[in-house]
Amino acid sequence: MDVRKVALPAGFAPYSSWNSSLSEFDGASTCSMTCENGAIIALEVHSYHRHVKVVDQVRLGVIGLERFCHAWTSTPTARLAVAHGDTLFIYDDKFERRSELQLPFFAKHVAFHGATLVASTSNGAYVYHVCPTTVKCILKHQLYSDVPVGLAAFSRCGAWCGIAAIDGRFGLWNVRTAMQLEFSTTLPSARPTSIAFSGDKYAVVACKDAHVAVFQRDNASSCTWSQLSAFSLKPESVASSAAYMSSTLVAAWKSVPVFFSVVHSSTHMDIIDASTGRRVHHMTFPSHVHLMGLVAVDDNAMLMQDMQGTIFSVTWSFAKAMAGCTRFGSFQDDVAVYDGAFGTLYLERQALRRTPRNGQPSDVLPLPFVPPHGIDPSNREEPNPSSTTSLSVHWMRQDYVVVVYGHAVYRYARNEWAVAVVPTGVHRVASSTGDVDGPLVLVVLGQNDLMVLDVDTLATTSVHAVPPQVSALPAFLAPSMTMHVERHASTALVRLVDNDVEFWRYPVTC
Incomplete structure (x- = not known):
């Protein structure tokens, strides 16, 4: 594993949330970040030197006690969805505003793929259809009504959507059959904070206390999911104060999607084999680091971010060796x-x-x-x-x-x-x-x-x-x-x- 630290310009401290401050952007080596000053910045990562450059930004104003989150879609056209307070904005890839919508509740998290957008709120998950031509948002479904929902995520192919409620309820919906629920369970740990699809075969859910659950689809043509494994990664040595400040985030390696990274307990990162639940790598960062962002940016690298805004670029030699076959x-x-x-x-x-x-x-x-x-x-x-x-x-x-x-x-x-x-x-x-x-x-x-x-x-x-x-x-x-x-x-x-x-x-x- 190779780790490099990158300092962003002053004023780009991340917005504090249990979910990741970093979001995957359209393109192999780009991502975006929510900042506490109400800005969203696009970051470009140099694939060889691992330099990080701010390439664009949009400012929406200070948040206060409201909520602030964003998500990208790249199919068929790159769009940015931003929930700022009780308003949902849709931007194009040039950060030009195309539409806006008043939300019934503050959005804790948004997920976006194709024409489907999920806003997770304190009163359920609202599923919208975003018209490709008018860019207007049309409400289609409300899931987990009257239940606080923490987050949602789409599989890379867009066929599956995972939604997790704060009380531990988790479901997998088939997007191509009008959001039909195919699998549901209740996690033994509350407050899910991150969902990732490892390829189109595995779904991984992480909770704030470092509990991780892996779900598997039976085969490529099946709509049947089942729980494959569940485990806790929280080290016994982690202090209660550090555990409270931390979140648990997951992301799949793009060139080796059967493996995923878990950032947890403020200073720890593990790489897990989704098919077996086995940990294949472990890293511990210095005690002053409190990780709160994780995103895969290209075939063999991930970016992590701490509370001060410092970016850590992590490359995995095995993923780098395997990257060639994704062509x-x-x-x-x-x-x-x-x-x-x-x-x-x-x-x-x-x-x-x-x-x-x-x-x-x-x-x-x-x-x-x-x-x-x-x-x-x-x-x-x-x-x-x-x-x-x-x-x-x-x-x-x-x-x-x-x-x-x-x-x-x-x-x-x-x-x-x-x-x-x-x-x-x-x-x-x-x-x-x-x-x-x-x-x-x-x-x-x-x-x-x-x-x-x-x-x-x-x-x-x-x-x-x-x-x-x-x-x-x-x-x-x-x-x-x-x-x-x-x-x-x-x-x-x-x-x-x-x-x-x-x-x-x-x-x-x-």
Whole structure:
């Protein structure tokens, strides 16, 4: 983790609220901030140096005892919704006011996506349709009537809206079916302060006392949600005064949406795997820092803000490595790249999801490299002989997963990855079948050599030359050519087959 501190110009202290002072803005490296002087400022983050620059602002006047909050939407046109006192204003991306509406109650929080806007008030959540042409707000629904509602959030796709009441009630609504309630529960902790959707599969809710609950959608086409996990992140050492001043905020990493950050207990930040509830990173800031803002600004960075207005830029090396694969919009999540005796492995852009056949729960293995730029999910069994960005996946024992990517072999075992480079190059790769009681081996076929790797140590056990008359055959270079390895005690038989016709076999010692 890399943390950098950025001081904003004087006069930009954040507006104090249990919700985040920072809001995602239209664009990969921009966000906006509510200030205690009644201004909203747009911030641009330099993706390399992590410099933060104020690029625009709008001033609405001092708040006093009233409420002040804002939210952006970027589809189909960038709009800014600002609740200032008892008035809701709609601005365009140039901070030009387009419309305004008198609210029945002060809005504690606003959420905005497409043409749907949710204003959370002390008397329920008011759902408005914002007309794309006239920019007028039309009331469509009132949810949680007569109940103070703390906040709402939309999934990135806009299909789902999560709304949390201050008494702990939480619901997930289907926006595309006229706000139909699909799931509801009551959290064991009151005053929810933050909601984030981790991809389109997980919804995460955080409460002021650092209680976090994760909810999961059954599959990509399902409308059924269920609670996956719940836990408290509050450290025992946190003083009561610090706990009172703090809030708990969540945000998903854009390039690795299965992971989300939680800012809690004034000075703490954790990164959580949504699929397992496991904490994968923890950071503690100095005791004088009281964090009150959190937002994801690009593929591998988040901004946090303390009570004095100082901005902390946090980058995660793993998220940075995975950011490359988000460029491929045609790539599908949940692609099965291996299906065998132990279970199924799914490629989820940034990780492998391992689903055992023995009834054990699935887990996620973060990939230690940038996935292939041009992987074709329909042709994933063997590496492309003309490509160095091919992918081949093998589940060889209950705790052994091997991934061949380009000219490197990655082996996952005992909760960690190890890597070895194949100097002869990779033309085809196959794992041993048959007798699996002995050492596991991986056979890598290069253009001129056959290499045998011990999977446990990733050491090369033997190298064998491929006869020139074999490597010159059209079948050797054919995309349909496959390699099979049959294990027999201390030896293995390597067979090259094209269109069900074997054209070469060779025994190797294991």
